[in-house]
Structures are given as structure tokens and as C-alpha cells.
Amino acid sequence: MDYANILVPADLGEAAPDRIRLAAGLARRFDATLTGAAAHAVPAPILVRDVYDAIDQEDRNKAQVQAILEQAHASFERFAGDGIRTDWHWCFADAVAHLIEQARAADLVVVSRRGPGDEDPGPLGVPPGAVLMEAGRPVLVVPPRTLSLKASRIVVAWKDGPEARRAVSAALPFMSGADQVFLATVGADGRHEGAEDVAMYLARHGAHVTATPLHTADDAGSELLRFALLLDADLIVLGAYGHSRLREWMFGGVTRDLLDRSPLCCLMCH
Numbered sequence: 001m002d003y004a005n006i007l008v009p010a011d012l013g014e015a016a017p018d019r020i021r022l023a024a025g026l027a028r029r030f031d032a033t034l035t036g037a038a039a040h041a042v043p044a045p046i047l048v049r050d051v052y053d054a055i056d057q058e059d060r061n062k063a064q065v066q067a068i069l070e071q072a073h074a075s076f077e078r079f080a081g082d083g084i085r086t087d088w089h090w091c092f093a094d095a096v097a098h099l100i101e102q103a104r105a106a107d108l109v110v111v112s113r114r115g116p117g118d119e120d121p122g123p124l125g126v127p128p129g130a131v132l133m134e135a136g137r138p139v140l141v142v143p144p145r146t147l148s149l150k151a152s153r154i155v156v157a158w159k160d161g162p163e164a165r166r167a168v169s170a171a172l173p174f175m176s177g178a179d180q181v182f183l184a185t186v187g188a189d190g191r192h193e194g195a196e197d198v199a200m201y202l203a204r205h206g207a208h209v210t211a212t213p214l215h216t217a218d219d220a221g222s223e224l225l226r227f228a229l230l231l232d233a234d235l236i237v238l239g240a241y242g243h244s245r246l247r248e249w250m251f252g253g254v255t256r257d258l259l260d261r262s263p264l265c266c267l268m269c270h
Contacts, residue, residue: 002173003030005087007106007137009099010036010076012068013121015112018147020079023110025148027084030173035087035106036076038124039098040065065092072124095123096130103135108170110140115260118144128259132240133270138170139240141259141266149265151235152179155228156202157186157254160194163239166269168198171237172205174267181209184227186220186254221257228264240268 008023010016020036027034042065045057069090080086091098103109111128112121132139140149151174158164168175175181181202185195195211202209214223228236240255258266 003027003032003107005033005035005106006030006108006110007035007037007099007102008076008110009095009124009126010038010072011095011121011124011126012071012075013112013125014119015121015142015144016075017079018145019110019112019142020076021081021147022142022149024080024084026108026110027080032107033085033087034080035089035102036073036080037089037099037102038069038072038076039091039093039095040068040123041094042092062092068124095126099126099131100135103131103137106137108138108140109135110142113141113143113259113262129242132259132268133242136270138167138267138269141262141268143263143265146265149234151175151177151265153231153233154178154181154235154237155224155231155233156181156183156198157224157236157238158183158195158198159185159239161239163241163269165239167237167239167267168202170269171235171267172202174235175202175209175237176206178207180231181207182227182231182233183209183211184214184224185211186214186224221254224254225257225262225264234264236262236264236266238266238268240270242270 006023006027008020024034043061045054048054073088089102111131114127128141154175183195183199199209199211214227
């Protein structure tokens with residue numbers, strides 16, 4: 001397995017250049033196409049006098065949105081750099097819906113972390129939670145000021161279930177080339193189930209893997225982050241757990257902790 005198409009949203013926020021550079025670095029590493037995406041809905045005319053005024057307002061609004069999308073395209077081309085294949089998809093539409101639509105042809109989607117205190121990238125920005133839960137693709141969540149990802153030391157947060165299984169499979173291109181993979185299981189009540197089998201599975205794919213049980217009573221997210229930082233890891237792989245409530249995604253504790261505050265890149269699957 002390898003990544004053939006990596007999808008990254010392009011916006012005009014401060015985090016966009018680093019995110020695009022990181023995604024471009026992965027495209028070079030895996031000889032993949034880097035696809036940029038941006039979308040912005042055209043505002044509806046307001047306080048129109050007649051049909052001609054409505055048409056005039058719509059044309060002006062569309063031209064303004066087009067100019068914003070062209071800026072995003074220029075930013076994407078600039079920070080993607082040379083030496084890789086690139087593609088570009090834009091649309092007059094909701095930014096989240098457009099990215100989720102484009103993810104159908106992607107092997108990996110690269111987005112920025114959006115926790116408390118992180119920058120709001122504006123109308124072109126895409127929150128990671130909705131993409132993670134709706135795109136049906138592996139999502140790499142990148143913290144601010146992270147320009148590259150070597151993935152030399154990887155921590156896999158293992159809890160047997162479809163989400164974690166998909167995440168392990170999705171991360172194989174990283175894990176087969178890593179210096180060390182740590183399969184971390186947190187807590188009791190059967191959560192260690194299957195860890196030895198998964199460690200053997202990863203070893204068969206060429207990973208240098210060690211299974212490590214972590215013991216914590218409550219805050220599994222903090223324990224997982226502490227463990228990853230102690231090992232000098234640069235990537236965490238995990239299944240994402242959540243559900244929809246009143247059109248907003250609600251996440252489990254570990255998923256929410258890492259989405260909001262992980263200082264390391266996280267590859268997640270729902």
C-alpha cells in the first residue's frame with residue numbers, strides 16, 4: 001500500500017503555508033500527486049431594488065469570491081514547490097462540503113489542528129472534526145508550526161475496533177519505513193485484546209514494533225501524549241470515536257484531547 005493522491009485544503013490563514021509544505025513533502029516522499037482544494041459560497045444578494053440590481057450584486061459577489069479563491073490557488077502553488085505533480089479543485093460552495101467531496105479520490109487528507117487558541121483561518125478554513133467524521137478517508141491532523149513529518153518514531157493507540165483497525169491499515173506507508181513503532185494500549189477491560197496480533201501484523205509489513213501497555217485510571221489522552229513525547233515520537237496513529245448531535249460532531253475523550261491539543265501530528269480514521 002502507498003499514497004497516490006494526498007489532498008490538502010488551501011486557505012489564507014497563517015497555518016496554511018506550513019500545512020501545504022508538509023503535505024508537499026509527503027507527496028515527494030511517496031511519489032504522490034498533491035491535490036489542493038478550496039471553496040467559498042457566493043453570498044446571496046441583499047436589499048435588492050429589482051432583478052437587475054440582484055444580478056449586478058451577484059456578479060460582484062462572485063467576482064470577489066473568485067479573487068479570494070485565486071489567492072488560495074496562488075498560495076497552494078507557491079508553498080507546494082517544485083518536483084511534484086499537483087492538481088487543483090475549487091468551487092463556489094461550502095468549504096467543508098467541497099473538501100469532503102474531493103476526499104473520495106484521495107488516499108490521505110491533511111488538515112490543520114483547530115483547538116482552543118488555534119487560529120481561525122476564515123471562510124476557506126476547514127475544521128478537522130467534520131472532515132474526519134464524514135470524509136471516509138484517513139485524516140492527518142497537523143499542529144501549528146509543523147513544516148514536515150518524518151514519522152521516524154510512531155505511537156499507535158490501540159483499542160480493538162473498526163476505527164483503530166482502519167487507522168493501522170491507513171498508516172502502513174509510514175510504519176513500514178519508521179525506525180520504531182510503539183503499539184500502546186491504554187486501560188483495562190479488554191482494551192489490550194488483539195495487541196499481540198496487531199504487532200505481528202505490523203512486523204509482517206516490515207515495521208519494527210514494540211507492544212507497550214499503558215496504565216491510567218482516567219485521563220487516557222494525557223497519558224498517551226505523555227508516552228509519545230517521552231519516546232520522542234513525531235506521529236500518533238489512532239481510531240477516532242464520535243457521533244453527530246444537532247449537526248455538530250461530539251467526540252470521545254481521547255479523540256477530542258488529541259484533536260484539540262496534540263503537539264504531534266495525528267493520523268486518525270473514523
